[in-house]
Amino acid sequence: MSDIKYLAPGTIEEAVKAMQAAGGKGFVLAGGTDLLVQMRSGAREPQTIVDVKKIPEMTTIEELPGGGFRIGAAVSGAVIGEHKKLVAAFPGVVEAINLIGSKQVQGRASAGGNLCNSSPAADSVPAMVAAGVTVQIAGPNGRREVPVEKFPTAPGRNCLQPGEIVVSLTLPAPAAGSSDAYLRLIPRTEMDIAVVGIGVSLTLKDGTVTAARVGLGAVAPTVLLVEDAAKALVGSKLDDAALEKAAAACRAACKPINDKRGTIEYRTKISGVLLKRAAKIAAQRASGATVGGTH
Amino acid sequence: MAKLHVTTKINGEEVEYLCDAQDSMLDVLRGPLGLTGSKEGCGSGDCGACSITVDGRLTCACLMLAAEAEGHDIGTIEGLAQGEKLHPLQEKFIEMAALQCGICTPGVLVAAKALLDRNPDPTETEVRFWLAGNLCRCTGYDKIIRAVMDVAADMRKTVAA
Numbered sequence: 242m243s244d245i246k247y248l249a250p251g252t253i254e255e256a257v258k259a260m261q262a263a264g265g266k267g268f269v270l271a272g273g274t275d276l277l278v279q280m281r282s283g284a285r286e287p288q289t290i291v292d293v294k295k296i297p298e299m300t301t302i303e304e305l306p307g308g309g310f311r312i313g314a315a316v317s318g319a320v321i322g323e324h325k326k327l328v329a330a331f332p333g334v335v336e337a338i339n340l341i342g343s344k345q346v347q348g349r350a351s352a353g354g355n356l357c358n359s360s361p362a363a364d365s366v367p368a369m370v371a372a373g374v375t376v377q378i379a380g381p382n383g384r385r386e387v388p389v390e391k392f393p394t395a396p397g398r399n400c401l402q403p404g405e406i407v408v409s410l411t412l413p414a415p416a417a418g419s420s421d422a423y424l425r426l427i428p429r430t431e432m433d434i435a436v437v438g439i440g441v442s443l444t445l446k447d448g449t450v451t452a453a454r455v456g457l458g459a460v461a462p463t464v465l466l467v468e469d470a471a472k473a474l475v476g477s478k479l480d481d482a483a484l485e486k487a488a489a490a491c492r493a494a495c496k497p498i499n500d501k502r503g504t505i506e507y508r509t510k511i512s513g514v515l516l517k518r519a520a521k522i523a524a525q526r527a528s529g530a531t532v533g534g535t536h
Numbered sequence: 537m538a539k540l541h542v543t544t545k546i547n548g549e550e551v552e553y554l555c556d557a558q559d560s561m562l563d564v565l566r567g568p569l570g571l572t573g574s575k576e577g578c579g580s581g582d583c584g585a586c587s588i589t590v591d592g593r594l595t596c597a598c599l600m601l602a603a604e605a606e607g608h609d610i611g612t613i614e615g616l617a618q619g620e621k622l623h624p625l626q627e628k629f630i631e632m633a634a635l636q637c638g639i640c641t642p643g644v645l646v647a648a649k650a651l652l653d654r655n656p657d658p659t660e661t662e663v664r665f666w667l668a669g670n671l672c673r674c675t676g677y678d679k680i681i682r683a684v685m686d687v688a689a690d691m692r693k694t695v696a697a
Binding site for chain 1: 540556557558560579580581582584587590593594595596598599600601603604606647650651665666668669670
């Protein structure tokens with residue numbers, strides 16, 4: 242016998258009401274690639290499962306006037322990876338989302354779910370931090386927005402209040418001459434959890450960096466926005482000195498743990514190495530050169 | 537709590553079933569529906585032995601609730617053969633001995649078909665990445681990859697002919 246309730250509301254308002262009524266025992270089901278595993282292991286014991294995939298706003302990608310995008314929180318990685326305009330505008334964000342799990346997992350897993358799971362090693366989050374994503378949240382008191390870097394608050398925890406759900410992710414229109422890249426280090430070639438993950442977004446004018454954002458993952462309790470690394474890149478032509486300064490800023494921002502995937506020293510060192518590589522890829526993309534994927 | 541009543545399509549046929557909220561698609565396929573071709577390996581989306589398609593999209597049946605199937609179109613390994621006639625992938629896997637114990641095979645076949653449906657001319661690298669979510673502890677993968685590449689080539693010839 243089961244006393245778990247499964248609901249599939251058709252609107253945000255109904256979903257919020259269902260979450261509110263569940264009083265802390267409600268869980269949103271998007272792709273389910275985390276939730277079902279957590280339920281099976283006993284890590285999460287929902288009384289109400291709120292499947293949000295019947296809500297159009299949460300399952301569609303919308304182009305915004307000016308060149309930005311709104312990605313529904315439950316849109317799968319596979320659908321995101323097939324959206325040509327989104328891939329062209331934000332190759333780094335898309336490659337980060339598409340690195341989560343296998344093709345099977347990609348068929349279901351969403352960027353919204355990856356964010357809400359709030360793992361420090363979430364692949365999509367550093368790239369979304371670099372891209373300046375805003376998280377659209379709906380709750381009992383209406384809607385609010387949070388910059389993505391402020392969303393996770395600790396491993397497995399985030400800023401959602403009771404009854405709130407993530408509706409969508411807004412990617413701001415990139416300035417002319419902008420692009421992004423995401424790189425991660427894993428001990429295998431595929432399907433593993435990041436030892437370090439880094440997203441870099443750059444705007445270039447005549448070869449000089451005019452704006453930059455750096456998101457760094459898996460080296461602290463939450464994904465970090467590394468402003469000092471961005472500052473080191475702005476004004477430079479990505480010469481070795483500027484890259485080294487930005488790499489040093491990444492290393493300084495690291496507060497990692499030792500675990501089976503990597504030691505504190507290794508993670509710290511690698512954060513600088515990946516910063517340099519990701520910045521170069523973002524710059525090549527921003528200046529129109531084609532660069533292959535990160536597999 | 538009353539059981540949930542679900543109407544869905546499985547391998548092209550309309551199917552109805554009752555399930556509990558937490559039942560996975562795999563539980564229902566292998567249990568009440570008797571479609572035991574999909575295997576449970578890990579139960580956590582890592583091994584791919586329960587690979588199915590939902591509206592043509594590859595997924596793990598263990599990572600989906602049975603209740604979510606309402607109104608969708610599910611494809612399982614049982615839908616690959618047409619009656620007694622095996623799918624070219626199935627024939628090739630037998631011909632090239634691209635299996636040993638067989639536990640991973642249904643999932644590999646479903647995943648490989650989903651690849652070829654999208655990309656009739658994949659490179660070896662593309663095949664290897666596409667099948668990275670299907671673990672096989674027997675074959676060392678090489679025979680599987682070669683069989684899929686071979687079928688892709690055969691199917692392209694058939695289409696061209």
